[in-house]
Amino acid sequence: MSLTAPLARTRRPRRPGQPRRAWRRAISPLALLAVWQLASSTGVLPREKLDSPLNVLDSLVGLWTDGRLLDAIQVSVTRVLVGFALGAVVGVGLAVVAGLSRIGEDVVDAPMQMLRTLPHFGLLPLFILWFGIDEAPKYALIALGVAFPLYVNTFAGIRGVDPKYLDAARAFGLGWTERLRHVVLPGALPSTLVGLRLSLGVAWLTLIVAEQINTTAGIGYLVSDAAGFGRTGEVVAGLLIYSVLGLLTDALVRILERKALAWRLG
Amino acid sequence: MATRLNAPHALRPPTVPPTVQVRGLRRAFGDTVVLDDLDLDVAPGELVALLGRSGSGKSTLLRLLAGLDAPDAGTAEVDGVTSVAFQEPRLLPWRRVAQNVALGLRTGSRRERDERARQLLGEVGLTEKADVWPVTLSGGQAQRASLARALVSEPGLLLLDEPFSALDALTRIEMHDLLLRVWARHRASVLLVTHDVDEALLLADRVIVLDQGSVAHSLRLDLPRPRALHDPRLVAHRATLLDQLGVRTAHAAASPTTDTAQEAVS
Numbered sequence: 001m002s003l004t005a006p007l008a009r010t011r012r013p014r015r016p017g018q019p020r021r022a023w024r025r026a027i028s029p030l031a032l033l034a035v036w037q038l039a040s041s042t043g044v045l046p047r048e049k050l051d052s053p054l055n056v057l058d059s060l061v062g063l064w065t066d067g068r069l070l071d072a073i074q075v076s077v078t079r080v081l082v083g084f085a086l087g088a089v090v091g092v093g094l095a096v097v098a099g100l101s102r103i104g105e106d107v108v109d110a111p112m113q114m115l116r117t118l119p120h121f122g123l124l125p126l127f128i129l130w131f132g133i134d135e136a137p138k139y140a141l142i143a144l145g146v147a148f149p150l151y152v153n154t155f156a157g158i159r160g161v162d163p164k165y166l167d168a169a170r171a172f173g174l175g176w177t178e179r180l181r182h183v184v185l186p187g188a189l190p191s192t193l194v195g196l197r198l199s200l201g202v203a204w205l206t207l208i209v210a211e212q213i214n215t216t217a218g219i220g221y222l223v224s225d226a227a228g229f230g231r232t233g234e235v236v237a238g239l240l241i242y243s244v245l246g247l248l249t250d251a252l253v254r255i256l257e258r259k260a261l262a263w264r265l266g
Numbered sequence: 267m268a269t270r271l272n273a274p275h276a277l278r279p280p281t282v283p284p285t286v287q288v289r290g291l292r293r294a295f296g297d298t299v300v301l302d303d304l305d306l307d308v309a310p311g312e313l314v315a316l317l318g319r320s321g322s323g324k325s326t327l328l329r330l331l332a333g334l335d336a337p338d339a340g341t342a343e344v345d346g347v348t349s350v351a352f353q354e355p356r357l358l359p360w361r362r363v364a365q366n367v368a369l370g371l372r373t374g375s376r377r378e379r380d381e382r383a384r385q386l387l388g389e390v391g392l393t394e395k396a397d398v399w400p401v402t403l404s405g406g407q408a409q410r411a412s413l414a415r416a417l418v419s420e421p422g423l424l425l426l427d428e429p430f431s432a433l434d435a436l437t438r439i440e441m442h443d444l445l446l447r448v449w450a451r452h453r454a455s456v457l458l459v460t461h462d463v464d465e466a467l468l469l470a471d472r473v474i475v476l477d478q479g480s481v482a483h484s485l486r487l488d489l490p491r492p493r494a495l496h497d498p499r500l501v502a503h504r505a506t507l508l509d510q511l512g513v514r515t516a517h518a519a520a521s522p523t524t525d526t527a528q529e530a531v532s
Binding site: 164167169172174183187189262263264265 | 332333348349354358359360361372399400401419
C-alpha cells in the first residue's frame with residue numbers, strides 16, 4: 001500500500017476509475033439516441049409524431065441560419081429577465097422586511113405563506129384579465145413564481161443567522177446598518193443563493209407555460225407554431241433550447257456561489 | 267521581563283478613579299435573581315479574574331458590562347471603550363481575518379483601520395493569516411485573532427469570557443503568555459471570566475469569587491509574573507479558592523496561609 005499510494009497522487013486528485021466511469025455513463029444516452037435514430041430511419045417512428053435526431057439537428061441549424069431562433073431566444077430571455085428581476089426585488093425585499101422585524105414578520109409572512117400555497121399557474125386567466133395578452137401577464141406570472149422561493153429562503157437565511165455573531169457585532173459597537181451589512185446579509189447569502197437557483201428553475205418553467213398562450217414571438221411561439229404544422233423537428237429543437245438556457249443560468253449561479261461562498265471552504 | 271509583566275496599577279496612586287465601577291447591580295430573569303446587589307471596582311490596568319460556578323452570574327455581569335443587556339437596578343459604569351473576546355472566537359466566517367479585526371475599530375479611514383488591524387495581528391503572531399478566511403484557522407489562531415479584534419480599539423476595559431476554555435492545554439499555556447504580553451503593552455483593565463482556578467492564579471492581580479450573584483470572596487495576588495503553580499503561596503491560595511467555590515478535594519485540604527492580603531467580602 002505504501003508503494004502505490006504516492007503514485008496515485010497526481011496533480012489533479014482524481015480517482016483512477018473516474019474517466020472510464022464517465023465513458024460508461026455516456027453509453028446509455030448515446031445508445032438511446034442511436035435507437036431513436038434507427039426507429040426513425042426504419043419508419044417505425046413516424047415523422048409527424050417525432051422527427052429523427054439528425055433532423056432535429058437539421059431544424060436547429062435551419063432555425064439558426066434564417067435568424068428565427070435568435071429572435072425567439074431574445075424575446076424569451078427578455079421575458080425571463082424582466083419577470084425574474086421584478087420577482088426578485090419583491091421576494092428579497094419582503095424577506096428583508098419580514099426577517100428583520102417582528103412587526104414585519106407579522107404583517108408580511110402570514111399572507112406570503114398563504115399565497116405560497118396557491119399554484120401560480122392557476123392565476124394565468126386572471127392575469128390575462130388584469131394585464132391583457134401582451135408581455136405584462138407573462139412578466140407578472142414569472143415574477144410571482146420567482147418571488148416565493150426567494151422570499152422563503154432569504155427569510156429563513158436571515159432568521160438563521162447565529163445570534164452570537166449579532167451579539168459580537170453589537171459588543172463592538174456596530175450600528176444597525178453595519179450589522180445588516182456585515183452580519184445579516186452575508187450570513188443569509190448561502191440560503192438566498194439556494195432560493196436563487198430554485199427561482200430560476202421556476203422562472204424558466206413559468207416562461208414555457210406563459211409562452212404557450214397568446215404569443216406571437218419567443219421560443220414558445222416557435223414551438224407551438226411548428227407543432228401546428230407537424231414540424232416535430234423544430235418542436236424538439238425549441239425544447240432543447242429551453243433546456244440549454246436553463247442549464248446556462250444554473251451554471252451562472254454555480255459560478256456566483258463559488259465566488260460568493262468561498263469563505264465556507266477557505 | 268518579570269517586572270515588566272507586573273500590574274501597571276501597582277505604580278499608580280490609589281486615588282485614580284476606577285475603570286469599572288459597579289454599584290448595587292441587580293439582574294433577574296423571571297424569579298431567578300442572577301445578580302444581587304453586586305458591587306465591584308476594577309482599577310485602571312488591573313487584571314481581575316472572575317471565578318464562579320455555572321449560574322453564579324459571571325456571564326450576566328459580562329453581558330451587562332459589554333452593553334448587551336440592561337440591569338434591573340444599580341449602575342455599571344465603564345471609563346473608556348469596552349471590548350470583548352468570547353469563548354468561541356465569533357469571527358465572522360464571511361470576512362477575512364484582517365477585516366474581522368478591523369471591525370473592532372469604529373474610527374478612521376478604511377486604510378487606517380486595515381493597517382491597524384494588521385499591526386494587531388502582528389502582535390498576536392498572525393501576520394501571515396491576515397488575508398485568509400477564519401474557517402482555515404486553528405482554534406488557538408482564531409482565539410488570537412479574536413484577541414486582536416478586542417484590542418484593536420485600545421479599550422479601557424477588555425472583557426474575556428472564558429476565552430481559553432475550549433483550547434487544548436498546550437495552546438492555553440501559550441495564550442496565557444500572549445495575554446500577559448499584550449496586556450502589559452496595552453494597559454487595559456481586564457476582566458477575565460473563567461472556570462479555571464489555576465488560570466486565575468497564574469494571571470490575575472485579583473481573583474473574585476462570585477456566588478449567587480454577589481461577590482463571595484476577593485483575593486489579591488501581589489506576586490510577580492511569570493508565576494509557577496507550584497509556588498507555595500499559589501498552592502495556598504488555590505486551596506482557599508477551591509474552598510470558596512465549594513470544592514472538597516485533597517487539593518483543597520491544605521490550609522490557607524495569611525501572608526498576603528486577603529479579604530472576604532460580603
